[in-house]
Amino acid sequence: MKCCVIKEESSRAKSAITRSLRPIQSVEKEEKEEKGKMDYMNGPGRHHLFVPGPVNIPEQVIRAMNRNNEDYRSPAIPALTKTLLEDVKKIFKTTSGTPFMFPTTGTGAWESALTNTLSPGDRIVSFLIGQFSLLWIDQQKRLNFNVDVVESEWGQGANLQVLASKLSQDQNHSIKAICIVHNETATGVTNDISAVRTLLDHYKHPALLLVDGVSSICALDFRMDEWGVDVALTGSQKALSLPTGLGIVCASPKALEATKTSKSLKVFFDWNDYLKFYKLGTYWPYTPSIQLLYGLRAALDLIFEEGLDNVIARHARLGKATRLAVEAWGLKNCTQKEEWISNTVTAVVVPPNIDSTEIVKRAWKRYNLSLGLGLNKVAGKVFRIGHLGNLNELQLLGCLAGVEMILKDVGYPVVLGSGVAAASTYLQHHIPLIPSRI
């Protein structure tokens, strides 16, 4: 009877199997007219979300956000906000910094970091190593800063030797800020922020250090105070595992001081408006998202319950496991050297005869799996596995097993199971017991 079941698959399903072995484009053409309905995300089982953001939201956080609006001027919201501002500093590892939780995205957080501390025409050094550093540089230029771009090949980290050289030559301190992306999400490259601080200190250079920690903070080791970061920022939909909507910016005392001389025009992104309301104890110059505040509370509670260092160690485990799988598949990591490897995202280089876009399409259409596309220079050449946020080992292994099948689908001669074997061999030695269940 059970055997028949397979035979009895409806004709629609059968033809779907047949189609699954043909390239997807042609399938699309012939069936486009079937579509038109709204919510066509439905697929059996849980969706496997492995883009490097937005990432999976824990059930606890979804629950905490499942609520009506409230008056943000009632006593409850300031009391909640107060705890959030205190606790959010911990994920930046700062005690001296001042956090701002803007109702915006990472792009808005970038703009806030720049316009509060700098003036149009100011010279800044900025590292171009992939699509997101590129976009930030584009923003820096359009906001009329004088951007000194230090470019690396995509797959490499920031060229700090060039920085050293620029700093050594900048006797009159014309460089007002160094802008660097901690973790370039497009290529899976992590820069060494402490090394930037070492250089600045070495040359006794007063430039501000502005760091995009969008895909690093709360996942990679990040130490705002120890590394002398002046502005650090992240977005809620990354390692914090919330919906999009909070751009969290943390400013050092030196950065706050810099606002006094900044001539950039801004109102929405103005830190001083926030500081005014912090003093009043009402905290918000305009309406925050009530749901995101309660969500952030739950997200931070989960992170602190697990332990921030344990969270970072978990990301290190997941990153390592992913890289071992890629190696076992015989594929190359876009990250060119071990020193730059990223524990939040792995960009996998596909062989020249394969289009990585096809891999991402097939993941979604056949396996209910979302992978990251290759962007810009690496479009078609890499696909990306995001492994950040509230994620565990078995989720990752399911994803890796899926990637193996997709590779086979598109004609790459992978040994099915090989990546999972490599990853799980490592993981089986390193996964700790879940502290709350011991």
Added chain:
Amino acid sequence: MKCCVIKEESSRAKSAITRSLRPIQSVEKEEKEEKGKMDYMNGPGRHHLFVPGPVNIPEQVIRAMNRNNEDYRSPAIPALTKTLLEDVKKIFKTTSGTPFMFPTTGTGAWESALTNTLSPGDRIVSFLIGQFSLLWIDQQKRLNFNVDVVESEWGQGANLQVLASKLSQDQNHSIKAICIVHNETATGVTNDISAVRTLLDHYKHPALLLVDGVSSICALDFRMDEWGVDVALTGSQKALSLPTGLGIVCASPKALEATKTSKSLKVFFDWNDYLKFYKLGTYWPYTPSIQLLYGLRAALDLIFEEGLDNVIARHARLGKATRLAVEAWGLKNCTQKEEWISNTVTAVVVPPNIDSTEIVKRAWKRYNLSLGLGLNKVAGKVFRIGHLGNLNELQLLGCLAGVEMILKDVGYPVVLGSGVAAASTYLQHHIPLIPSRI
């Protein structure tokens, strides 16, 4: 036995009743040390949310938003976004406008309206009639526009005679834009936008017409195309009845044209970045909130199911009923003339011997009711009843009954039931059957 129950009230409750008859300040002092816990919003029953934003979210919308993140580059999100951009135009009553859904608040939407169409130094005429027009003017000044402020007494609408005079004198068209708040949330004053258009047309003046529709669109009659509005904007947490997080801006073809000459610096708020992605069919230059998109879909579905004109008629009913209650209480509406009355918010003037702040505090502490504070010039002098968004008559009557008790609490000699009687006498004649249940 039942009688005893009341006698048997725990000592805590009993002293709470006693305390409820004393002024709240003293109570606060003596018990401050009891507090410290986080979620001290809990009170029995549903919270009654009657601030003029954020407003009550319908259960259907809360449900639609109760979800995990998704990859916004998958086929699902662009397909969803496309329907939203089409449908959101309907609430502006425009077919020629182009909508932008920024992940921001109303304040961000304001900034977007200004910086995309104008250049620093541009002369604009702006009407100051209350706290929110004041804040917008503050933003206009800080963004370096040359603001020609036309001030009215708080409680009055925009002085259009002054505008007429300015337009008639502006032969060389130095005025680049007229900025006007459709509904001033602080005083409950609705301006006549069509009259502004009539004046501009009369003087054949090419100034752009920028309208803050934050507390009007989707609740009051608003006609972007008919009134020749160039930029209209609203926020998701107002009449759309969503969480905060979407600043929705709609631009006329003339406003889009103006972006070509605008020299204001902006990136996050740049319409042209959106237009680029609209053309690509991916729609988003940066990460949107997945949850708000699905929430907006559900919110629009509810509005269209009820019928936009029926929604507007419902707001007219609720506004009228509220004003009748205020009249029955013997209190004055902050709005000075019938022509300016607002159907989304009523600002109630309290007698000189009463502090309206005490009313708002008591509402929250004793009746689980959130009312709006008096702001700035009218602080202590008015309290506000928001009656916008997904709200019905019995909810409003519960609120009005609560306000009556609070007025009594603070020593105002109101006849309990008088406001409810006046409101329900009107409503009983005007409430339609619920279309979906006929």
Added chain:
Amino acid sequence: MKCCVIKEESSRAKSAITRSLRPIQSVEKEEKEEKGKMDYMNGPGRHHLFVPGPVNIPEQVIRAMNRNNEDYRSPAIPALTKTLLEDVKKIFKTTSGTPFMFPTTGTGAWESALTNTLSPGDRIVSFLIGQFSLLWIDQQKRLNFNVDVVESEWGQGANLQVLASKLSQDQNHSIKAICIVHNETATGVTNDISAVRTLLDHYKHPALLLVDGVSSICALDFRMDEWGVDVALTGSQKALSLPTGLGIVCASPKALEATKTSKSLKVFFDWNDYLKFYKLGTYWPYTPSIQLLYGLRAALDLIFEEGLDNVIARHARLGKATRLAVEAWGLKNCTQKEEWISNTVTAVVVPPNIDSTEIVKRAWKRYNLSLGLGLNKVAGKVFRIGHLGNLNELQLLGCLAGVEMILKDVGYPVVLGSGVAAASTYLQHHIPLIPSRI
């Protein structure tokens, strides 16, 4: 402009208003063909749920239940269950009782109470005072007990004089159990359980005392141990303010002892299966609803935070306020004497020329309000206002304002506002400050 809005109401809405003044039946006929769609509950604003069960679920509890399934054999669920079994005893005011949380309804809880303690043929005395006591008696008969029915006129409480007489005559203790509904939901009548105990003690009669506390426990004063109740039971969708699905039964040591001789056949409802699993520490003989367990945890937390005695006092306030409104309307309470008045439900008698069913229909179709129908003997003659569970004063006043308008709709010459005035005059003197906000 605002005036026009009302004129401009869409033709559909306009005809809805017209229709709202005609009897609903005719409307139904002419438009029946418009229907057919599924979710036709949508109406603007929150639904006002005032049936005496299922009642409003607090947002906190909805949130707690918003979750995936779990393995009920993992360590988490027994740990949770243990706290629930301990805490649920508090709402029965028992320390010696043993609680059982059946995945069933009140009807199932009734069956469990009877079949675990009695044998077919056993003589029981049962009071018929309304629809729910009638249904329980029907069950008792069909389960082959020998039921000695003591009937009262609907609107009166249990006739304890007849009980006294029966007990005095029952020298050989042929009566095995007294079955009594604490609060008859159909007529709004609360029986005096302590008086039953006094009689049993007076006659030194060993009969078991089985009490249906479905619409009383957690809302009315109920004292299992003090009153010597042998089996008490309630349902989750009543004063606990949860979804339907838990039938909570609490058994005295004497009731547990009675299971040893009971010859009634049962498996699903067998207490001894539960006791076996209690000993094992796994608690569940079969699969419980994970969501209801977490929901019950949240519901109990809310009740204990407010204070059970404060919860009972709140019900007393809401009941009193409702009765004062009914009196102000010039209508009669179905409850015939003050000693039987119910603080969880009020059955309002309508004048002979009015059909109470029309009132309930109109509440739903025009005011988004659910009222309770008159049942059986009082069908068409009473409608019921449930005021139990997680409910506050302003919610109730909104409901009362709605009832006034409906009374007017159906031709009863009520003075609009009169009931609200009477209720709020009382409430304004008795509402305590919300403890968590002082």
Added chain:
Amino acid sequence: MKCCVIKEESSRAKSAITRSLRPIQSVEKEEKEEKGKMDYMNGPGRHHLFVPGPVNIPEQVIRAMNRNNEDYRSPAIPALTKTLLEDVKKIFKTTSGTPFMFPTTGTGAWESALTNTLSPGDRIVSFLIGQFSLLWIDQQKRLNFNVDVVESEWGQGANLQVLASKLSQDQNHSIKAICIVHNETATGVTNDISAVRTLLDHYKHPALLLVDGVSSICALDFRMDEWGVDVALTGSQKALSLPTGLGIVCASPKALEATKTSKSLKVFFDWNDYLKFYKLGTYWPYTPSIQLLYGLRAALDLIFEEGLDNVIARHARLGKATRLAVEAWGLKNCTQKEEWISNTVTAVVVPPNIDSTEIVKRAWKRYNLSLGLGLNKVAGKVFRIGHLGNLNELQLLGCLAGVEMILKDVGYPVVLGSGVAAASTYLQHHIPLIPSRI
């Protein structure tokens, strides 16, 4: 920097790794005093739920259930119920059957099936092949039926030869019913129901055919009408992927006829009470769970959108993949012959030196994975992987990868990746495109 991260793992995490290599019991002892808190389920990432019920609830269904209560006597709930009763028949593949949706569990559904169709003393033939058939037989005996038990070794299916023999000898039709579990969840054995029908027909025997389809209906091929099943039943928390709380029973016309002569006492479980309310069009003799009704609507919509036959084919795929993995691990399936293999649950036999309980414990404590315990006769000897309900291939592969690591943990010499490889090799050939995304 990244390497250090691992070194920097907090001491708590480090000792957790160390502990993870020791047997769990000793760990438990030494740390028991750390516990005591409530919600100790929290672990990073999604929980992997692979018990054979309760199973994962799709996000769409969780969303649909995220709602307040409603009056079940309003027009909305009967309208909803009507569609459910129509549609639920489809999952039984019946047009002539009558469904009943009891607010109960599978155990209650069993009781309902028996007590509505049979009388105490009636002879029934019942097959004992594992824990759940054992429990049903226990219930049958305690309800005073005369049970003729046909026992098989655990791991084997129902012995139909014995049935044939009994039928052939039962000339006077003393056998009133055949009770059979379609899929024994404890051993992963699927019985051939059509063969039972063939035997009954062959011997022209009028016995009723009662089938427990708890872990089969909506997942395995089940044909109520074609196979002449008289009562079929399932529970909401199994393949329907809902919370526990609905026991769905479907009765053939012959079964309905049998209620007329049944002398078993029952009220809560009485079909005729339901039939009475079906005729009235109000459907419910007592309060249903509003949330489960809306959840069932969403669950059925998802199933019909995927296609019931596609759902069954998906279960066949997942079952086959699991068995291939078990084979690759060198372990035995508890199911002894191919003809009995189950596509909803696989019971894996562990080597004699391993305690399967330890595997289940470790899954939960280290891998956030719930596996099924071995029950009764196979306790300690098997662990079970449930693969039913709303589940997809990558979820299963994640689970299988986890099981491999656990096997290694407990000392079984598995080749990591071997099971995943075997499963994915099969799956990569058989997974269809997701119909809604083609």
